[in-house]
Amino acid sequence: MVLSKSWGSRSADVFIYFALTLIAFISLFPLWYTIALSFSDKAAVNAGRVFAWPVGFNLTSYKIILQDHKFFAAFIISVKRVLLGGAINFVLTVIMAYPLARDNKKFPGRTIYIWYLVFCMLFSGGLIPLYMTVTNLHLQNTLWSLVLPGAVPVFNVILIMNFFRNLPKELEEAAVVDGAGPLYTLLRIFIPVSMPALATVTLFSIVGHWNSFFDGLIYMNKPSMYPLQTYIQQLVVRIDPELMKTLTSEQLIELSKASDKTLNSAKLIVAMIPLLAIYPFLQKYFVHGIVLGSVKE
């Protein structure tokens, strides 16, 4: 196919490319700036002299973060959490959304269940009741305290339920005619054709599990049990005059060696990389598994 290009459409192309490049640059620059800060010398950063390129290149901040085995221990806990928590989220979302996607005739009381779910999604008991529940169930200091409280992501359930409802009825009817039971239909028909939606919610729960740090802080009583984000969040070099009053000279010297600005930037980068690495693997599901062409009307 040959496109004849007039001068007008060419210049429009140039303009569009230019505008898109500019937007891409504006979006990426803060990230790049953070990277530049994380590799810079802290005296230069504190003087506001770093712009697009690291000044006084060094790896001090990364050394502070990656220095000892504690980082890797926390990393492994986080990976375990994401795998276990993601799997639990996935299974519960699917087996909950599937029956709820039936209509009221097949599943009486469906509306009540849905309202119940929506209620739970909008109102929560708050931090203290949640904490007390977790403690009383003896989940404190176990991996379960991080994955069980959020085991049913209601928002995801509603998303998947609606996706299931929008699938062509004929698909299921055909399966039933061929003698498939409900479980078989779910596993062989619904899940394969819903891959894009399932990939999306799985990504939600993976990102959610990876990024949350507060539950790690309140349910774990020893820093050695922290997941990665909690561990990183606790690695602060905070220059707070309030603290100067009580610091020992050793700590003051420690403070003067690193800067909160460079260290925080390095923390952002380190915490982001594993997630960035996951995206390409989920990418293929976003385009695959479309129902298109499965039914002729």
Add this chain to the structure above:
Amino acid sequence: MKKRLAAASLITLTLLVSACGGNNNSTSDNTSSNASNSSGNASNSGSTSSNTSSNQSAATNTSDAAKPDPFGKFDQPVVLNIAKAINTKSITFPNGDSVDNNEFYRWIEKKLNVQVKNAWQVETADAYDQKMGVSIASRDLPDAFIVNEQQLKQLVQADLIEDLTQAYKDNASDLIKGYYDSYDDRVLGRATFDGKLMALPNTNIGQQYNIMWIRQDWLDKYGLKAPTTVDELINVAKTFIDNDADGHGKHDTLGISGVPSLAGWNNFAGFDPIMGAYHATFDQWVKDADGNVVYSSTLPEMKAALGKLHEMYDQGIIDKQFAIRKDPAEVVANNQVGIAFGPWWIPYWPLEDSVKNDPKAEWKPYIAPLDGEGKFYTGDQDPTNQFLVVRKGYEHPDAVVRVLNEEYQGIRKIDPEAAQLYADHPEVLQHWELWPYTLQVGPETTVYDTHAQAQAAVDAKDDSKLDVELKGWYKDYFTNQANPKKDVAVWANASARFEGAALMNDNKVVLSHNLYFGKTKSMQTKWSILQKLEDETFLKIIMGEQPLDSFDKFVDQWNSLGGKQITKEVTDEINSK
């Protein structure tokens, strides 16, 4: 059918809700048993060391029920669960020791038969605050823990902590009592409610007021003397600006950097020294000439100080952009200013960055600017902000106090045997927070006192009498002398400890004591509005957006918006003590 289901789900809901509410009682039991399980290893290895040593100590120390001994050993093992914030990042333990099980904890067990266990531990103060907030709200409390003043008041009100009056009286060592008494009632009074001592407070190290740091190399360049009065200070700043002292070549030298919150404690670049020259102190409760309690920011002295600050701002002596700078330290690190107001420790931050960026920078501290009589007038600091409390129902408040005794016998190296702990590992020994309580108790003048010790050793060229920490300063002093500013961290230590701290006992300094640090009833609802009014008015006056005379209107407004009522409440509180 539908209705029945609706009813059923409603019932389930109420059941769920009530299940959450009804668990108050059992929570603390569960967690304490958890904690003892998880630290079972710690107690095993700890008890072996106590067995070997029990023979010798039993002979000297016998606990007597009738007359409690501050260092007496308990007959039965006592378990003490504590909550702890300590940054373990920089500590490398020898022999598999840890925060939960180390020579200090084992020493306490050996001396007192008290097993200290960390119910939980976090790395930062922020995390501690958050976790403690959850702990208090869910009544899931360790046996002894440290809280802030607001939490202390809540705990007292909710009757969740033990009265420590008797335990303190009978068990506190003379050392601890002496530290507290050296503050008169300013520290213990804050933890006393209706005559009952509810907590053991920390003591903040004093002598942290802002003084003047100036670039000696710039002074020398223009043949100037260090300024002693405000007018001399203005002249020096003018010379720096006019000659573009920073040599960046684009006329960007600033006179004095400032901070939007203007002054007060913990404010690097606060204008306190200039205000002090006019005898004005910021945000303090003081007594006026007639003996009435007044708020220092509403006094005529403050008006005079603001007038001068406005004049300086107008002339460009004060950084024109000080109110919108995100970080007042940035211009210092970038070597755009030659005059900075800050405490003795600012060589650690941000002067260190300045020196690193320009090794010629030669910062020197001065007690200046002075008032007409040659005095340096400034406000004092909150002497306490942390409180060690004991959970209501814990059987051994006396053990809590005795652990504190032993801890300070060790930290202050009074007990020669305790001084041997980690003697071969100075890097571990330096972390006094490894002792059970991270509660600092000591004399108000520690900054100067330790400097004097180190200086004496430097003069005598003999560091044998110094402890590990001070030996480090001694070494840094000579390292820096041999190779000035080669290692900026070493320079910072030498400059702060031997130049900044040296000025902290200067007889030119007149400390104005704040008479009240707490919060009264009306303050809880009105104080933030009054503070906002004050901050905005002062900032506008300095920047010339409002005339100086609007200060009088501010005082009227301040009084009518609740300041009068608060002043009355504060007066009552002060008089009732």
